Amino acid sequence: MRPNWLGAYALLYLLFLYAPILLLPLFAFNDATIVAFPLRGFTTQWFGEMWENATLRRALGNSLIIAGSSAVLSTCLGIFAARASTRFRFPAKGGIMGAIMLPLVLPEIIVAMSLLVVLLSIGVTLSIVTVIVGHTLICMPYAITVLTTAFASLDPAFEEAAQDLGESKWGAFRLVILPLVMPGIISALLISFTVSLDEFIIAFFLAGNQPTLPTYIFSQLRFPASIPMIMALGTVLVLLSIVMLTIAEYFRRRGAARTGQNDRGFL
Amino acid sequence: MIEFRDVHKHYADYHALRGISATIREGEFFSLLGPSGCGKTTLLRTIAGFEDISSGAVLIDGRDMAQVPANVRPTNMVFQSYAIFPHLTVAQNVGFGLRRDRRGRMEKDRAVAEALEMVGLGGYGARAAHALSGGQRQRVALARALILKPKVLLLDEPLSALDRKMREQMQVELIKLQRQVGITFVLVTHDQEEALVMSDRIAVMFEGEIAQLDEPEALYARPVDRRVADFIGVMNFLPAEVLGDGGEVVAVRIAGLGIVEIPAAQISRAMPGDPGPSVGFRPETMTLLGAGEEPRGAVQVSRGVIDEVVYYGDMTYYDIRLEGMGEAVEPVRISMRNVFGRDVPAVGIPVRVAWSPGALVLFR
Numbered sequence: 001m002r003p004n005w006l007g008a009y010a011l012l013y014l015l016f017l018y019a020p021i022l023l024l025p026l027f028a029f030n031d032a033t034i035v036a037f038p039l040r041g042f043t044t045q046w047f048g049e050m051w052e053n054a055t056l057r058r059a060l061g062n063s064l065i066i067a068g069s070s071a072v073l074s075t076c077l078g079i080f081a082a083r084a085s086t087r088f089r090f091p092a093k094g095g096i097m098g099a100i101m102l103p104l105v106l107p108e109i110i111v112a113m114s115l116l117v118v119l120l121s122i123g124v125t126l127s128i129v130t131v132i133v134g135h136t137l138i139c140m141p142y143a144i145t146v147l148t149t150a151f152a153s154l155d156p157a158f159e160e161a162a163q164d165l166g167e168s169k170w171g172a173f174r175l176v177i178l179p180l181v182m183p184g185i186i187s188a189l190l191i192s193f194t195v196s197l198d199e200f201i202i203a204f205f206l207a208g209n210q211p212t213l214p215t216y217i218f219s220q221l222r223f224p225a226s227i228p229m230i231m232a233l234g235t236v237l238v239l240l241s242i243v244m245l246t247i248a249e250y251f252r253r254r255g256a257a258r259t260g261q262n263d264r265g266f267l
Numbered sequence: 268m269i270e271f272r273d274v275h276k277h278y279a280d281y282h283a284l285r286g287i288s289a290t291i292r293e294g295e296f297f298s299l300l301g302p303s304g305c306g307k308t309t310l311l312r313t314i315a316g317f318e319d320i321s322s323g324a325v326l327i328d329g330r331d332m333a334q335v336p337a338n339v340r341p342t343n344m345v346f347q348s349y350a351i352f353p354h355l356t357v358a359q360n361v362g363f364g365l366r367r368d369r370r371g372r373m374e375k376d377r378a379v380a381e382a383l384e385m386v387g388l389g390g391y392g393a394r395a396a397h398a399l400s401g402g403q404r405q406r407v408a409l410a411r412a413l414i415l416k417p418k419v420l421l422l423d424e425p426l427s428a429l430d431r432k433m434r435e436q437m438q439v440e441l442i443k444l445q446r447q448v449g450i451t452f453v454l455v456t457h458d459q460e461e462a463l464v465m466s467d468r469i470a471v472m473f474e475g476e477i478a479q480l481d482e483p484e485a486l487y488a489r490p491v492d493r494r495v496a497d498f499i500g501v502m503n504f505l506p507a508e509v510l511g512d513g514g515e516v517v518a519v520r521i522a523g524l525g526i527v528e529i530p531a532a533q534i535s536r537a538m539p540g541d542p543g544p545s546v547g548f549r550p551e552t553m554t555l556l557g558a559g560e561e562p563r564g565a566v567q568v569s570r571g572v573i574d575e576v577v578y579y580g581d582m583t584y585y586d587i588r589l590e591g592m593g594e595a596v597e598p599v600r601i602s603m604r605n606v607f608g609r610d611v612p613a614v615g616i617p618v619r620v621a622w623s624p625g626a627l628v629l630f631r
Contacts, residue, residue, distance in 0.1 A: 157350035160317055163338045165364035165411065175363075179354045 021238060028231040035227055046232040056233070059216035062128050063197055066212060070135035071192040077136070078143030078188055079181075085144075086151040087159075104141040111138065112205040119206070126208030134202040139192035146191060150184025151177075183251050190248040194241065213237075268293040268451055269314060269419060274323035276309055276475075283309045284320070285475035291419075291453060296445050298454045298462040301472035302498070310472070311421050311455045316340045328418065343412035344421040347428070349404045351396045351411075357383070358392030360407055364415045382410040385444070402433050413448060420445075422454045426461060438464050459499045463487065471495050487549070492538050493630050496547050503553075503599040505592065507546045509631060519629060521546045523592030523599070524569055524622070529629045537630045544631040550602040552626035555585060555618055562621040573616050574598040583611055587620060 031041040050056060084090070085097050103111060115134050124130060154177065162172035178185075200214040207215065217233065220226045269291040276284035283306050291297045299307035312318035313325050316337030325332045327341060343364070352360050362379045370378070383389055386406035391399075399407065405425055412420055422441075426434045442465055445452045456462050462469045463483045470480040479491045490496035493504070510518040516528040524546070537544060554562075562568055575586035575598070583605055586598040601620065605611065612618060 155348050155350060157346040157348050158352060160315075160337070161344070161346055161350035161352070162363070163317075163336075164315060164342075164344045165415065166338050166367050168338055175366075176352055176354075180352075 024231050024234040024238060027228060028235040030228065033225055033228060035231070046228040047236075049229045050232045050236075053229070055211060056216060056229075059211035059213050062207075062210050063213040066128050066131050066135060066203070067193045067196040069132045070139050070196040071189045073132070073136040074139035074143045074192045075147070075185060075188045078140055078147045078192075079185065081140070081144050082147035082151045086148060086154075087156070100144060101141045103138045108138065108199075108201045112202045115202070116205045126206055128207060128210050128212075130206040130208075131203050131210075131212065134206050135196040135199060138199065138202065139195050142191050142195055143188040146188040147181070147184050150181040150187075154180055183254070186251045187248055190244055194244065198237075268295075268328065269453070270324075270326040270329075271310070271313075272324040272326070274310070274313060274325060275321045276306070276313070276318065277321045283475055284313075287323070287475075287477060289470060289477055289480055291451060292468075294449055294451055295467040296442065296452045296454070296465055298456055298466040298469045299472060300456055300459060300462040300469050300498075303457055305472040306475040307455045307457075307472050308423055311344075311423055311453060314340075314419065314453065315342050315344050315421050341418040342421055343415050343417040343419075344423065345405070345408045345412055345425045347424045349408040349425075349428075351399070351404050351407055353397040355396055356392065357388065357394045357396055357399070357407055360396050361392075361410045361414055363411060378414055379410075382414040383407075385413070385447075386410045387440075401428050402437065405429070405437065409444070413444075413450070417450060419451045419453060422452060424455055424457070426456070427458070434461070441465060463499070471498060473498075489533070489535065489628065490547075491535050493535075493541050493545070493547070494538060496535075496628065496630070501550050501600060501602075502547045503550065503601075504545045504547050504597075504630075505599070506542070506596060507544045507629065507631075509544055517629060517631070519544070519546065521627075522596055523571070523589030524567075525591075527624050527627065529624065529627055533625075533627060534629045534631060541630060544629065547628045547630060548599075548622065548626050550584065550600050553599065553601040553620050553622045555587075555601060555603050555612065556621055564623070565625075566621040566623045568619050568621050570617065570619055571599075573612055573614050573618055576611060576614055578611060581605060585612070585618075587618065589620075 026039070027035050028046055029042055029044065030039050031043040031045070032039075081097070081100055085093065090096075112134065115130075115137075119126065119130055158176050158180070159172050162176045163169065167175060198214055200218065203212040204215050204218075211219070213233075217230055220230055271287045271289050274284050274287040275282070285306075287306075287310060299310055301307045309318055313320050314327070314332075316332065316335065320333075332340060352363065355363070358376075358379050361382050362375055365375045365378065368375060379392065380389070383392060386409050388403065388406050388410065391403070391407075396404075396407065405428075408425070425441075426437055429437060438461060441452070454462070454465060463486075466483055468480065468482055469486055470477045471486065472478065473494055479486060479495050481489075486495070486499055490499060490502070496502045496504075505522045505524065507519040507521045510520055510526065512518075513528075514531070516530050517534060518526060518528050520526050527546075529546070554566075556562060556568065569589055571587040571589040571592075573585055574588045575584075577584040577586075581604065582602055584600055584602050586600050588598045592599075
């Protein structure tokens, strides 16, 4: 039999991607402070420790507030931009849309640094609000990409038909366009949320003395004793990501089924 | 009912409507016919309010529509894509325009059911709109527009997405529906046959202008110029030489047909692009004579040879090279209803054809 090289490649690739992540829960439940084989025994001590840790709870709270706010902000602003770019013609459209999408390719450290300089020079106090501003900026391109696809796939006649049947422009948007792009809006929210949640550099530069999850985790890596707890935290975050992805996919499929499309998406 | 007063529409680099003036009468089935890009859809959209005009005026019932937005105009539209809202059921789609209606829920439901009944979709109300077939979508679009009892129903190429059988069936249904509801219908189509079948009157458009506005019979028999003649049905063109203009009649020498006197009523204009004066006639106005068959009525007879035979089942097209028409001229196409049991003549056979001077149109 001929060796299946492509199959072997695919297997190795997946192993490389996921093996480290699979190790997270393994060591999160391991009864030892040193992350090494052989495993010592089962414990939930690290999860308990994680739960008891007040700084971590604050970091988590901060991160959730930041991620939630940036997701809502960037999705709302993204709706305006996506609709403008798909529905209207205006001067310098290409340049304007390009400028909005630029943070996607700009080195984040440049964005973070220039924001820091500007914010400090106009006398803004660093807090989670400044992080929200920075995260909204970098989440926008992701939200816009998802939303533009959603808006572009709509027949422009839908809106005209709604107006023709007596609705105002706002009514047509609310009753026809909004429900049809809702799966895209939910996807944009979840993607922005995820991008913000694990963003490090901007949070590190702009949070002042407030911890967020990534900056907290980074600060703890200096203390070997707290590494198992970080593993436990990582396990929770991975589970959370899987749940969120499942929710996003559920809404996307429901939207697709309702409007009779049958593309399969990623999953 | 609807009046266009010197309507112009300019896009950034394109003059889409070039001075449209016309009146659409109350209760008629009116068609805007023309090739793609002639401005017919733009003109329809100016009635609906989806297209601002650059100058001129569009009036509905004597009222200038310039300041009236689409959602309050007394018009409703059936879109080319039907624009059935995919997230709603059939009944929700049909009832969409009743949101602002003050009637109670029960009455609205009854109105929706009646509208669905009218388009032959009784009992389909609860279905998901995206699961419908093309023909069904079109009926939903019709019911959704007609339930609002508009003064004008606008139809933007509503049949172009259907297959031929379905299209022919819907043509008849639309005519019946229009008679039943008595609403003015304005149809946009590029299909001349569809326009002839359905319309009370047709405006033929080219390059942003109305070339001819007439009843189907007049349009077919007396096209104002060669473009219209060419666009509507099949017309044969033969080069002609004007010998003398007597005012009442014009004497011409027609390639293959000889010298004929054509009355002034049968004269249309030649266009700048035309290759000189020509005479046109429809395929069915010329008849193939069987061997020994004598022509009937006031007709003339010419001789020729069958160049091509195109068999259609119920009828046959014969392309005939007339004696003396010259090599440079295309053979003329005539159509004959097939008679059961009689052989269809073959290519290469010399034949005689009968034609009537009354069926000729001179373009000069």
